[in-house]
Amino acid sequence: MNSLLGLLIAAPLLGAAVLLLGGRFVDRVAPVLGSALAGLSFVLGAILFSNLLGKPASGRAIDSDLFTWMHVGTFKADAAFHLDQLSMTFVLLITGVGTLIHIYSIGYMAHDEKRRKFFGYLNLFLAAMLILVLADNYLLLYVGWEGVGLASYLLIGFWQHKPSAATAAKKAFLVNRVGDIGLAVAVFLMFTTFGTFTFQGILHPSVVSSAGQGKATALGLVLLLAACGKSAQVPLQSWLGDAMEGPTPVSALIHAATMVTAGVYLITRSSAIFNAAPTAQLAVVCVGAVTLLFGAIVGCAKDDIKKALAGSTMSQIGYMILAAGLGPIGYVFAIMHLVTHGFFKAGLFLGAGSIMHAREDEVDMRKYGGLWKKMPWTFATFGLGYLAIIGFPGLSGFFSKDKIIEAAFAKGGTEGWILGGAALLGAAITAYYMSRIMVMTFFGKPRYTTKAEGGTSPEAHESPAVMVAPMVVLAVGSVFAGGFFSLGSRFLHWLEPVTGHSEGHSPVSTGVLTAATIVLMLLGMGLAWFQYGMREVPAAAPRSIWPVRLARRDLGQDDFNHAVFVRGGTRFADGLAEFDAKGVDGAVRGVAGAVGGGSSRLRKLQNGYVRSYAFSMFGGAVLIVAATLFMRAV
């Protein structure tokens, strides 16, 4: 079994190598080869899963130590992997959704001349993401962490000839690097404190508490910084909306279902540290609560279907981060929501991709409308994903999101009311913006004229089976996963040995909360229907009041960044460049001039006598040393 673990990662890594180095020879087989290796990885994951299930709950772990990566004195970093229930959950999500999206891409990217690279990058992403969740220490995790960042960079900027894509890719990498500082400092701090940075070494309550709460808090905060970068949480959220420049399957896999949830993994994995650091946990829940509202509000204001969904992703991850910050009452539900979100959000993005595929990459929902008749499969699967995300009773999101709202209230005290209130409010806004998307896209009259009718738009048509099939599978997951996981609390029992679990006591009864959630959901749906279903949707966004305009501009995130970092930074750097040319260089030249006997002399030197001068200087130096040595010797 240990060798299977290595093979699991090796399969997509091999795919990436062959596809990226293979040149034109592999062009034809690229889509099938890439998908097959992703599938192989999933099969291996399933075998490992059944193996783990065969073991007693307390001993479900497989280790694989490959080689020593770096070894200096007492510092030892290994390329070693650790599979337990938490990483197993991620492996199945990553390879499962990953394989589906590879298959979908066979259809979606069929006409792109750089297909081979696309599948190579997707394989590279899978390998890096698997390293991230399977690493048995924080340094190897860092490798996967930056590896997925690279894959994300390459795929956001996949259409490099578009300046907007290239800019978005760069922005994503840079913002993520800011977060990476946190992870790097975390590793340094772990090593200087504990002498190791392996999970098995550090992640015990007794070990963490031996260092004191101050160290634990510092560790928690730098890990949170890292999580904010990768998971697009406030204040490092600004890259995710722009990341939608990438091909839509990429948005589904990397920027919705898997990579952006890595921050939740990091916090949950480091539960021993956060449990010992209440201040850090408070920071985590604040980030989560703020982001879940931030993303939801942005999601309400976007007309670009992918950007609206990106706002939603940010918001849903905010829920997960909030849950993870709650400690043992929330970890399991953070991961459960992560998995169900993986199904329905990937499904929603694939649906959006299917529409774009039919409409020549049109993303403006104001130019959609009435698509349910033209694209029945897309409508059905997207619709089920929609019901799942708004928490319609019985579907996946209902189970996972309600648990988080409940846990937030269970935190107790004023905090509990604030966090719970934010989570409830978020649920209402989610229902609003998702209904808005649903209505604008599928209902009403078509707001475009096809070429047959003398317009410019192509006739919408259903996507090919190779794209529809993955959407159907994801829709099935969106419907049933939540209920299946909750049946007999099986997801809880599966993860509990790793994350721990404790029941909280909500001041509001479960029944009341569920009822409140459903009422708020219906309110959100109703409002959206009133605004977009009962009236005509204008083809251009109307001029509106300032809060809406602000939301449309992502609540001013880019204006702020631009004013402070871009403009301020450029001015600072230009000033520094001038200082370098005049200040530093001038000072040194002045000294040199004084040594050389005045600046007029120096100017003369620069006009041509310099060689002889330089060599006379060198010769003089040699003479001096020879003379000195000679004198001493005599």
Add this chain to the structure above:
Amino acid sequence: MSFPLLTVTAAVPAAGAVITGALPAARRGAAKATAMGFALATLVLAAVVTGRFRPGGAQYQLTESHSWIPAFGVRYQLGVDGIAVVLVLLTAVLLPVVMLASWHDADLPAEGPKDKRRPAGAFFGLMLAIEAMVIIAFEATDVFLFYIFFEAMLIPMYFLIGGFGQKYEGRRAAVGDSADESSVRRSRAAVKFLLYNLLGGLVMLAAVVALYVNAHSFSVPALQNAHLSTTAERLIFLGFMFAFAVKAPLWPLHTWLPGAMGESTAGTAVLITAVVDKVGTFAMLRFCLQLFPGASAWATPVVLVLAVISILYGAILAVVQKDIKRLIAYASISHFGFIILGIFALNSRGQSGATLYMVNHGISTAALMLIAGFLISRRGSALIADFGGVQKVAPILAGTFLVAGLATLSLPGLAPFTSEFLVLLGAFEHTPAIGVAAVVGIVFAALYVLVLYQRTMTGPVKDGVTALKDLKVREIAVVAPLMALLLFLGVYPQPVLNVVNPSVGHTMSALHKQDPKPTHPVAEAINGGSR
């Protein structure tokens, strides 16, 4: 007497320099082939040196010692430790690669005055001369012997910078720059290079003399046991350190580097930053730390702060450069900051990391600079603004440039990450605030690399780039080994660390230092139990 392997390793390129330089100017092909032959022979010898070196054995191995100027105790004394071995090997690996990349850089231009250019034999001969001098500087265990070659390598370097500028394929494109202007700029840059380094050398010379006056020896092993008064040790240390900090270069003594790298050919620029400058950082490890441990510890706070300034300053200035080669030069200033940071962290993570950093930086900068050179010679301009959309017309060039760039920003999986991590860890172990300040450099590194890539390679294809050709077979032969090394050392740097670690151990004992212990060590039962 055993076979003088170290002498021969330096003598072969020296002989090659003389022979290549002496060939008649008309026999260009023969000169190139001869030079390449000698460079490859040197590589074989360096490999033999590496193979014969026993990590964990005596501190200096393969030693040779002959009396030279007995009156002043100057000896012709050679020996290598693990640090010198990997740097000799790096030099020997890079030279043939640089030569292959520069294959046509000294060819006479199709048009223009012929007397303006020196023959190819001189160009390649000067490169071999530099290689010989650098190798002997790495091997010297006599301070005076080291000093001579430390200074002497300025001469061929000066002629390489001043005499041979970037050559463009075909016509000089629309750069608005006459040949005369660029040659004036070039000789100015060469002069600046020379003045800075001569000044450093003069200060060091005084310190070398003072060292002899105080300790009556030039032999490194003997000097390690010498006792200097605190004041003398500190003054002499400062003299040495000044020269090495000019060469490395350390802020604020860096201003010669951008000009020198910007005006010379890509190959020469690689020789400056990847080979010659390494002598400066190497010498800090060998001479400053080992001969003046007390003074090194005394100066550490200042040097660490200067190193952090170099890291951030170089990186920020790289972002705003308009010229590709100057951008890479400022990036190198940032990287030298990292190397010096590691050296003066005064612990084994820092020093092993710094040594590994020298190797990795040599490879990654060579890759980035040489590919940039291919790009620049095609377009006839080094201005970033003259490029755009190159990935569309030359995907292999753009792809390899991106890999070299990612190595430069220290992406995990590529070689520079391992060394940068070790250096930063070492700095953090010394003073957490310094480590954290230096880590911020990784964001700026990402910024200058990705901005460079975006502006040159992505977007719509610019005019003047449309007909750009992708890498030729010769150029791929230059790039491929560098890429392979970046990948291999990124995944498996341990072979280098195995050679370097014991030597760092010697330095640590010379410093009377031990690595800091963890503040709250994990109990053995939990840590060691699982494996």
